[in-house]
Amino acid sequence: MKKQKLKLRVERFDLISNGVVILFALLNLFPLYWLITSSFKNSTDVVKMPPDWWPATFTLSNYIDVFKNQPALKWTYNSIAVSLVTTFLVIIFSAMAAYAFSKLNFKGKNIIFIIFISSLMIPKEVMIVPLFRIVQDFGLVNQLSGMIWPNVASAFGVFMLKGFFDTTPNALREAATIDGASEVRTFTQIMLPIIKPGLGALFILSFVQVWNDYLWQLVVGQDKTVKTLMVGTATLMQDLNPNFAYKMAGATVAAIPMLIIFAIFQRYFTTGISAGAIKE
Amino acid sequence: MKILNHYQKENITGYLFVLPQLLVFGLFLVYPIFEGIRLSFYQINYQSEKFVGFDNYVTLFNDPIFFKAIFNTVFFVVFIVLLTVLFALFVASSVFDKNAKYVTFIRGSYYIPVMVSMVVMSMVWSFLLNPANGLISYYTRELGLGNINLLGNPYTVMPVIVFVTFATNVGQSIILYIAAMIGVPKDLFEAAEVDGASRFQVIMKILIPSVKPITLYIIITNIIAVLKIFVVIQLLTGGGPNNASVTLMYYLYNNAFKFNQLGIASAVGVIMFIITLILSLPQLRSMLKDK
Numbered sequence: 001m002k003k004q005k006l007k008l009r010v011e012r013f014d015l016i017s018n019g020v021v022i023l024f025a026l027l028n029l030f031p032l033y034w035l036i037t038s039s040f041k042n043s044t045d046v047v048k049m050p051p052d053w054w055p056a057t058f059t060l061s062n063y064i065d066v067f068k069n070q071p072a073l074k075w076t077y078n079s080i081a082v083s084l085v086t087t088f089l090v091i092i093f094s095a096m097a098a099y100a101f102s103k104l105n106f107k108g109k110n111i112i113f114i115i116f117i118s119s120l121m122i123p124k125e126v127m128i129v130p131l132f133r134i135v136q137d138f139g140l141v142n143q144l145s146g147m148i149w150p151n152v153a154s155a156f157g158v159f160m161l162k163g164f165f166d167t168t169p170n171a172l173r174e175a176a177t178i179d180g181a182s183e184v185r186t187f188t189q190i191m192l193p194i195i196k197p198g199l200g201a202l203f204i205l206s207f208v209q210v211w212n213d214y215l216w217q218l219v220v221g222q223d224k225t226v227k228t229l230m231v232g233t234a235t236l237m238q239d240l241n242p243n244f245a246y247k248m249a250g251a252t253v254a255a256i257p258m259l260i261i262f263a264i265f266q267r268y269f270t271t272g273i274s275a276g277a278i279k280e
Numbered sequence: 281m282k283i284l285n286h287y288q289k290e291n292i293t294g295y296l297f298v299l300p301q302l303l304v305f306g307l308f309l310v311y312p313i314f315e316g317i318r319l320s321f322y323q324i325n326y327q328s329e330k331f332v333g334f335d336n337y338v339t340l341f342n343d344p345i346f347f348k349a350i351f352n353t354v355f356f357v358v359f360i361v362l363l364t365v366l367f368a369l370f371v372a373s374s375v376f377d378k379n380a381k382y383v384t385f386i387r388g389s390y391y392i393p394v395m396v397s398m399v400v401m402s403m404v405w406s407f408l409l410n411p412a413n414g415l416i417s418y419y420t421r422e423l424g425l426g427n428i429n430l431l432g433n434p435y436t437v438m439p440v441i442v443f444v445t446f447a448t449n450v451g452q453s454i455i456l457y458i459a460a461m462i463g464v465p466k467d468l469f470e471a472a473e474v475d476g477a478s479r480f481q482v483i484m485k486i487l488i489p490s491v492k493p494i495t496l497y498i499i500i501t502n503i504i505a506v507l508k509i510f511v512v513i514q515l516l517t518g519g520g521p522n523n524a525s526v527t528l529m530y531y532l533y534n535n536a537f538k539f540n541q542l543g544i545a546s547a548v549g550v551i552m553f554i555i556t557l558i559l560s561l562p563q564l565r566s567m568l569k570d571k
């Protein structure tokens with residue numbers, strides 16, 4: 001009798017808290033819903049109050065304007081190029097270093113690793129002035145490569161992939177060495193395929209992080225045609241065009257690639273984000 | 281002789297594997313730190329540099345806007361991190377033991393704004409909050425509260441930024457907590473249930489203490505992320521009204537790229553660097569112990 005009552009109370013608490021969780025989840029998605037639906041409204045409907053919760057007249061003209069008045073395609077290309085190249089470099093360099101820290105023995109290994117780790121929490125933004133001057137000295141201002149290299153310097157990938165290499169059995173590597181495989185061969189043909197899930201997770205995390213690296217891209221890409229999608233879209237806010245729907249369409253264009261990536265790779269995000277955190 | 285060669289060879293292989301990462305790391309991360317410290321003692325005019333000792337720091341500490349920036353940044357750190365940790369704990373502890381589809385749905389709903397990025401979310405919120413024709417302003421008028429400009433009022437602008445930043449980014453912490461809570465051994469709960477503990481008691485006494493390492497990680501990474509809060513300030517308020525929402529990163533950016541005060545901007549960077557370094561020490565210690 002007593003036990004039954006307790007169980008009921010427990011369930012009610014659970015029910016209420018999950019109700020709140022769902023309510024907030026929907027509320028959290030509302031701004032995006034509002035953004036996307038508004039971007040299809042015409043310039044008068046978008047500011048109409050009380051609002052239309054669904055576009056009364058459905059128009060694509062805002063999107064046509066964004067792509068016609070702004071180099072939005074170029075911005076998209078820039079964002080994709082910067083994110084992809086950065087991510088590939090991050091993966092190659094981090095995997096090599098992580099492999100060395102995990103499986104090879106060399107003098108000074110621990111000290112170098114500690115220095116890498118110590119930098120993990122320091123955002124590059126605090127050193128944006130010297131970083132900008134260095135990039136300037138290399139002539140990389142207004143170049144996509146100026147946006148790329150500073151992000152390759154992050155030690156996060158090294159830290160994350162070392163965790164994956166640490167879990168692989170040493171016997172495998174030793175067997176390959178006995179068979180006469182070179183270190184490079186062992187690395188590329190045996191070890192890398194084993195840690196594929198780690199590489200996948202790092203790929204996603206790095207891609208998204210670079211895609212959203214607003215401040216640095218704002219500083220480096222000053223000409224209109226070298227801006228990335230995020231920076232370019234943000235300039236629409238200061239655009240003289242008073243049509244709100246036009247700006248909403250720009251913001252939607254900036255949001256959509258990430259929404260697609262998330263829909264496809266959701267699984268990897270969970271592994272990736274958790275693998276980046278410390279282990280218990 | 282042969283053995284010596286073997287060791288040397290292993291040394292060289294190791295260095296070659298680390299070299300590419302080490303080079304970029306040195307050039308774009310370590311060197312800027314030392315260069316930043318040096319620049320903070322100089323007055324910089326385009327190509328000419330003049331050593332001025334601690335002048336830049338003195339200027340900073342005589343600027344009321346700098347103190348406003350520090351105060352605002354600390355305000356954001358405290359309230360955003362607190363809200364994020366409490367809310368993420370609440371969401372994760374409510375859903376972690378439910379069926380996989382439901383967990384995926386909740387995780388996705390909260391994570392989508394993170395993916396879509398602070399830039400897009402700031403734009404959406406600025407439309408919603410626009411005093412002339414924003415949705416929120418419309419409803420405050422309908423409710424008889426009059427014309428309210430939440431972003432134009434120095435008393436409401438700070439809570440609004442706290443909320444927008446929290447709502448956009450909380451998904452990251454929720455994912456971490458859910459993963460950690462799913463990993464807590466089930467026998468711990470069963471024992472408590474047999475003893476007649478309620479769900480609330482189990483969450484408070486067993487679940488939350490078991491995910492303490494993740495809590496520490498979330499707190500530190502969020503503090504550091506909020507410390508450099510910039511996008512939402514630039515796109516939503518521009519530091520205004522009348523510097524009421526200026527932050528350290530925004531102050532640094534303006535000095536460097538608007539007012540061309542590179543020495544002063546470097547000094548702000550050095551101060552922020554020291555703060556992040558101190559804040560990350562406990563996390564570093566636990567990571568090194570892990571190793």
